[in-house]
Amino acid sequence: PVKDKVVVNDRWGSNCKCKHGGYLTCNDHYNPGVLQKRKWEDCTTVDRGSWGYRRNVDLSSYLTMDDITDTLAEVVSCGGNMLLNVGPTHDGRIIPIFEERLRQTGDWLKVNGEAIYSSKPWTSQNDTVTKGIWFTSKPVNGEVVVYAIVLNWPSSNYLVLGTPVTSPKTTVNMLGYSPPLLWKQTATAGMNITMPNLSVNAMPCKWAWVLKLTNVV
Numbered sequence: 001p002v003k004d005k006v007v008v009n010d011r012w013g014s015n016c017k018c019k020h021g022g023y024l025t026c027n028d029h030y031n032p033g034v035l036q037k038r039k040w041e042d043c044t045t046v047d048r049g050s051w052g053y054r055r056n057v058d059l060s061s062y063l064t065m066d067d068i069t070d071t072l073a074e075v076v077s078c079g080g081n082m083l084l085n086v087g088p089t090h091d092g093r094i095i096p097i098f099e100e101r102l103r104q105t106g107d108w109l110k111v112n113g114e115a116i117y118s119s120k121p122w123t124s125q126n127d128t129v130t131k132g133i134w135f136t137s138k139p140v141n142g143e144v145v146v147y148a149i150v151l152n153w154p155s156s157n158y159l160v161l162g163t164p165v166t167s168p169k170t171t172v173n174m175l176g177y178s179p180p181l182l183w184k185q186t187a188t189a190g191m192n193i194t195m196p197n198l199s200v201n202a203m204p205c206k207w208a209w210v211l212k213l214t215n216v217v
């Protein structure tokens, strides 16, 4: 009776993983980096080395926020869902550093969730010119909007995107920042986008930034 409302993973019998299920989780920390034909999930952990809480863990085992936004962008661009585990202590507490990572992920999503929730993979997953750019897309008011998740702020303040094909109507906006960004077509490389001059406290978020592109194919 719930068949239209529940989704089943691939972990319910022997020889199911990566073969049978409503979506595929394959091995833990599965992140193929390219678009998959079927829905899939990256089941991953804030403590790289354990699903449960470890008293003898060291800080370098914990994902940083950059690790989390990098993985989220890559996974969602390639059609996946991201499951992020934290393990409670034996007496049921979530330690503050796990709580902090989850709250920071929430802070990032408050600004940038538009590029994640209900998004679909775009025709390309990552940019051909600049590394660390992952695309998602979504219909907004009948138009396909493309989101470019920028993992590293460009050191020159100019960001070149090779994949999107522009038209004179193309617009570029950063989520969480109102003024539209200036861009121009380069002769060879594609779009050359001028990143805004933001002071640290005016940054819409701290770990990865999302550019919303309209009228690109």
Ligand SMILES: *[C@@H]1O[C@H](CO)[C@@H](O)[C@H](O)[C@H]1NC(C)=O
Pocket: 032, 033, 034, 126, 127, 128, 129, 130, 131, 132
């Ligand atoms: C795009 O992603 C693929 C697959 O993960 C990778 O091999 C390639 O180097 C990436 N391209 C750039 C420009 O980073």
Ligand SMILES: *[C@@H]1O[C@H](CO)[C@@H](O)[C@H](O)[C@H]1NC(C)=O
Pocket: 158, 160, 186, 189, 192
């Ligand atoms: C992007 O534009 C800036 C400012 O005009 C320029 O200095 C830079 O060389 C351009 N980059 C490319 C790849 O065209």
Ligand SMILES: *[C@@H]1O[C@H](CO)[C@@H](O)[C@H](O)[C@H]1NC(C)=O
Pocket: 194, 195, 196, 197
């Ligand atoms: C950013 O600030 C620098 C230094 O004040 C200035 O030279 C540059 O033109 C500014 N860029 C933009 C896009 O406003």
